[in-house]
Amino acid sequence: MGFSNNLQSLRSQRNMTQERLAMLLGVSRQAISKWESEKAYPEMDKLLMICDLFGCTLDDLVLGDVNNPQAFRGSGHTHEADAGKRPDGEPSTGTAAMLATSMTSMASSATGRAPATDITGYDAHRKSFALRIASGVAALIAGTAFMPLFGEGGSEEGTGMFFAVAIMFIAIVIGLALIIPAGMSHAEFRRKHPFVENFYTDEDHAQSARQLAVGIVIGIACILAGVAVVVFSDAMDGAGNTAVGWSNAATTVLLLAVSIGTFCFILFGVRHGMLDINEYNQESEQEQTSHTSHGKYGRISGAVCSVIMIVATIVALLALFGGDPSNMGFFGLSLPFWMAWVIGGLLCGVTNVVFEVLDDGEKKRS
Structure with missing residues (x-):
């Protein structure tokens, strides 16, 4: 039959889509399509993983006929009985065994296709990535909040500016220490999982939309509170209370409020945006095309x-x-x-x- 026909046959036996097989193998759906249309050929490690997943031998997969496997003719075994075993008959271990078990459960599904599950850990990555990015940006904004308080007009001593710059420097270090590793981890996750099956339900999307709305309201409320403090400080300065230093303190409060509001916007906005897994898969495809072009x-x-x-x-x-x-x-x-x-x-x-x-x-x- 040849590899392409064998792969299509194995997928049809498990009622499996190209998307799910791509996710299990850690490749894009376009790669599976190219394999089945004989426009490309998988590497050896992918071939061995396919053998582990479907319980067939490499010879039958590449050269033979998986519907009539020579390796099992005299043993009485079937593919279903050997699911989760290596071509030599030994039990599979590690990731391949878990994926084989997942496929077996899919085959036994009454609907012919098991409900989508988060087997890649995408949801945990989504929440962690959003939290680190939001915290990093908020730290960068908060670092500038103390410049008016300790800087010009906030202190008569030269040490005032020193403290302000030191605080800002620490905030920059903290912000970059959060943002850069978050970006690197996201790139690594995308490299390992170029395709993720959409396992989010309508209720998940509705809940995320509600959380985003609450986050926007909290963020706007924080910023408006900071603006109110600035307006109040202007009123105090107009009443002749300039010695208290209301203006500098109010600016510091405003910037801190903006950092909190920005944290809420980014946290819930990124979490909600990353719920669109179809867009994630399209971006992965575009990145692969961009790298080759x-x-x-x-x-x-x-x-x-x-x-x-x-x-x-x-x-x-x-x-x-x-x-x-x-x-x-x-x-x-x-x-x-x-x-x-x-x-x-x-x-x-x-x-x-x-x-x-x-x-x-x-x-x-x-």
Whole structure:
């Protein structure tokens, strides 16, 4: 029969879709489709995993006929009896055995297809990723909250600015320590699981929508409370109570309120957005297509952008710690220190466009 026909036959015996098989093997649905249409061929480790999953031998899968397996002709065994065993007859262990057990339960389902389950741990990853990203961004915003309190106008001593910068530096470290590992773990999860079957129910979506609505209300309430404090401080200053320092304290409260509100927006927003597994699968497919379509200029573009942002960070830090943070010299212009990152981002955008054009030209020539 050949490998492609054998694979289709094994799937039909288990009433299994291409999506579920792709999820069990850790590949995309398009990869399964290419295998079955003979446009591509799996690697050896995937072939062995298929043998483990369906309880067949490598010879029968690749060269023989899985509907008439030579390995079992004289033994009286059937595929169903040997599900969860290796081609040599020994019990499977580890991940392959668990996947084989999962497939056996699917085959015995009265509907022909078992309800979708979270066998990849996607839900736990979704909640952890959202929490770390939201906490990291909130920490970055909260780090700037104490600048007005200890900075200019908040302290007559030079140590005031030192404390403010130290707090902001600690907040930046904490924020990056949360955001960067979260991004790396998400990329690693996507690499291991390019396809995830949609196991969320309508009730899950409805519950997430309610949580998002509550999070938005809490976030807006926090920001409005901070604004109310600022308005109250302006009223106190207008009444002649400037010595109390209401303005600086109110600005600190406002920034802290904004950080809490932002935490709520991101936490519940990311959790709700990642409930759309169909979009997750489409993004994985686009990433795989992008990796194969990018030429040498596309790879160079990433390196150039990294260098640009590193230089922008150095310039911003020099302006922040070595001079006046609100007056950074840039080609004769006086700009705040954070404009270095804005300019760096714009340069990265221009760089990506230029290298994309060069990449397209290279593809047309080839």
